[in-house]
Amino acid sequence: MQHSLLGIHHVTAITADPQGNIDFYTGLLGLRLVKVTVNFDDPGSYHFYYGDREGNPGTIMTFFAWPGAQKGRQGTGQINATAFAIPQASLSYWLGRLIEKGIKHEGPITRFGEQVLTFRDPDGLVxxxxxxPGELERPGWDNGEIPAEHAIRGISAVTLWEDGHEETAGLLTKTMGFRLVSEEDNTFRYELGAGGAGARVDVRNAHGFWRGAVATGTVHHVAWRVANDEAQAAWQEQLDAQDFNVTPILDREYFHSIYFPEPGGVLFEIATDPPGFAINESVERLGTQLQLPPWLETSRPQIERALPQITYPQVGGRRSKAEKTQE
Structure with missing residues (x-):
């Protein structure tokens, strides 16, 4: 297809603890909090975006914050794991950091010829x-705690668990432009373009395993990148013509989106690279205060009253003891 997918844009999951989520992803993992906003479909709840210094597509992990929501169940029809890319030389650094911070972990193990460390966030997300190996495309962000040379470079891949993978494989290869590159332990690896970190999806055939339930501690969806609105419109038209249950194009302010379920039940999104996260605050000030889309600004007082207080990390990664959403 002329308007090819470029890789992973972002992964969105669900947390029950807004502050604990911020502390884990900015503190332990050293990601930058690049945007604090609300779920546009549920303005009474936070939507956090983490990534590199500028919030480049492919580095973004996002969370809907639903305090008090029920715990999800990981299973088939779901993204079971989100993998971040680190330099090969940084493996011992991260292993030491997990041990130092008391984070229970597994590995490193070898998978598809690469070393992998596995652990869970405070909500149980894998x-x-x-x-x-070799050079990664993006430089590391020096946030003041984790040295830039060891910093996470972005999302490497996601792992889908499917109760029978054939229809999902057909969508990936016949429609979305992926190619099968490897198979290991009943898991199939697919890549886009030149492949590598950020252009991968692993599909595990978990036939007979229980069905997953999306709630806290699970992934809500994965978004794939396209270059611009023209490419997205072409995808929307093609998916609609193939009778996928695809949404209209939606304005998410920092990108435009369409959504559709893949045959196994995982929610896919196709998101544009532009306009990016610096449209309503400077790169230097990303993620330092609550941002609302224009159509919700008139409701700011009510929204701020409904949201729990959070303490923001300072610009540069160190925490602010005083900055909060409300005084």
């Missing part, structure tokens, strides 16, 4: 660090 996180992986994959040590990639």
């Amino acid at each position: 996180i992986e660090l994959v040590a990639h």
